[in-house]
Amino acid sequence: MELSTVIFGLGAAACWGAGDFCGGIATKRSGALAVAIVSQIVGALLLASSALIIGEVVPSMQDILWGALGGISGGIGILALYHALSASKMGVVAPVAAVSSAIIPVTFGIALEGLPANSQILGFIFAFIGVWFISREEDGSKINLYNLRLPLVAGLGFGLFMIFIDRIQGDAILWPLVGARIASLIMFCLAAIYMKKTKVPVITYFPLMIFAGVLDTGGNLFYALAAQAGRLDIAAVLTSLYPALTVLMAWILLKERLAQRQWLGVLSVMMAVVLIA
Numbered sequence: 383m384e385l386s387t388v389i390f391g392l393g394a395a396a397c398w399g400a401g402d403f404c405g406g407i408a409t410k411r412s413g414a415l416a417v418a419i420v421s422q423i424v425g426a427l428l429l430a431s432s433a434l435i436i437g438e439v440v441p442s443m444q445d446i447l448w449g450a451l452g453g454i455s456g457g458i459g460i461l462a463l464y465h466a467l468s469a470s471k472m473g474v475v476a477p478v479a480a481v482s483s484a485i486i487p488v489t490f491g492i493a494l495e496g497l498p499a500n501s502q503i504l505g506f507i508f509a510f511i512g513v514w515f516i517s518r519e520e521d522g523s524k525i526n527l528y529n530l531r532l533p534l535v536a537g538l539g540f541g542l543f544m545i546f547i548d549r550i551q552g553d554a555i556l557w558p559l560v561g562a563r564i565a566s567l568i569m570f571c572l573a574a575i576y577m578k579k580t581k582v583p584v585i586t587y588f589p590l591m592i593f594a595g596v597l598d599t600g601g602n603l604f605y606a607l608a609a610q611a612g613r614l615d616i617a618a619v620l621t622s623l624y625p626a627l628t629v630l631m632a633w634i635l636l637k638e639r640l641a642q643r644q645w646l647g648v649l650s651v652m653m654a655v656v657l658i659a
Contacts, residue, residue, distance in 0.1 A: 387612030391620025399627025401597030406467030424595030453562030459539025482537025491615030505657030515647030
């Protein structure tokens with residue numbers, strides 16, 4: 383059971399890490415709302431078609447509502463994160479959002495299920511230390527909290543998403559996630575109309591938006607499986623390790639240089655996975 387949680391949790395982290403990188407790049411060209419809307423449409427189509435193909439039973443209205451609440455909170459997190467990724471260094475934004483997103487479900491999970499094993503608690507500590515090191519500026523200066531307002535909002539949205547999706551009680555996973563996508567898509571469309579940002583994005587960047595949507599959908603599905611397979615706090619901490627991949631992709635593809643302390647953070651994150659597993 384715990385091994386399944388680890389595998390699914392790391393799968394979610396990999397998908398979200400790569401998806402955030404793609405979404406951040408696309409946002410710089412087309413804006414956060416456009417990227418979010420396209421990615422949510424892609425996700426809804428993928429999830430709905432998959433649910434129909436495998437014949438997944440339609441869940442209770444309660445589970446659909448939990449999914450919708452997760453979609454709204456996660457949608458707010460996506461908008462805040464994409465804005466932040468397009469305006470600041472990915473190596474700072476993603477880790478801060480991840481730490482703040484993990485704190486909420488970890489606290490909630492411990493309150494409901496009690497403390498996990500000692501080795502897993504130590505793993506949590508290594509995870510938070512690792513993400514903190516990764517998020518430090520190159521000169522080691524303190525991070526301006528005002529500049530982190532969007533990552534912190536993103537973390538709050540993602541943390542609530544994790545809790546709401548964990549509340550799903552039935553066996554169905556895909557249909558509640560469809561509900562999440564529809565809810566967030568309605569919210570994004572209303573925001574676009576209100577802000578008068580209804581211009582169709584440049585077709586050149588559609589593949590990147592679609593890829594971001596596929597990866598984000600994969601991350602949501604893996605997280606839902608991880609939360610169902612084991613403890614909420616373990617699933618939340620493992621999936622919150624996604625900045626490691628975002629930072630590495632920014633280092634490889636965007637030539638964002640990693641300081642020595644950031645490499646220490648990556649190693650600390652790897653140690654956290656071993657301890658939690």
